[in-house]
Amino acid sequence: MEAQQNQVNGKSIAALVLGITAIIIPYVGLILGILGIIFSKKALNEIAQYGQQGRGMAIAGLVTSIISVAIYALIIFFIVIVAGVAANLG
Template sequence: MEEQNHQRQAETNGKAIASMVLGILSLVIPYIGFVLGIIGIVLAKKSFNEIEQNEQGGRGMAIAGLTTSIIGTALYALLIIILIIGISAFVSY
């Protein structure tokens, strides 16, 4: 009989995948991107804990999800602030 070496690949964490997808969507989808970015940040933080505890894969995806979610959230927060300042300046005249 042949010896079979089965190396078990670490299972990829689902929250890391979801975080990455939401982070990318937060950059692409206008206005809703702010909310998607916040959800992506929360999922990325949770996935870091699960990856460490359960020895799962997907740490790179979690990092990418966290990064893109932060960027998307910051961009839309800045857009909302500029919009509020613009509206308040328009109304005051």
């Protein structure tokens, strides 16, 4: 049990990588951001349950994933608004 407490949670690393790539990579960033949120939540639960390392990475992954999902949601919202306005003008 002692070896597992000093171990860094793998899901926290994955969450951080997914969160960062979600901001950088266009088009698939929304999916990566959602996956990053899921991995962050699972990592935080495992870290609390087993006393593992990596809480900071899991939180950073959660924050970057939420930011990327919010950015893509705003982009989709503006595209829908512009398309609606264009349809009404034409």
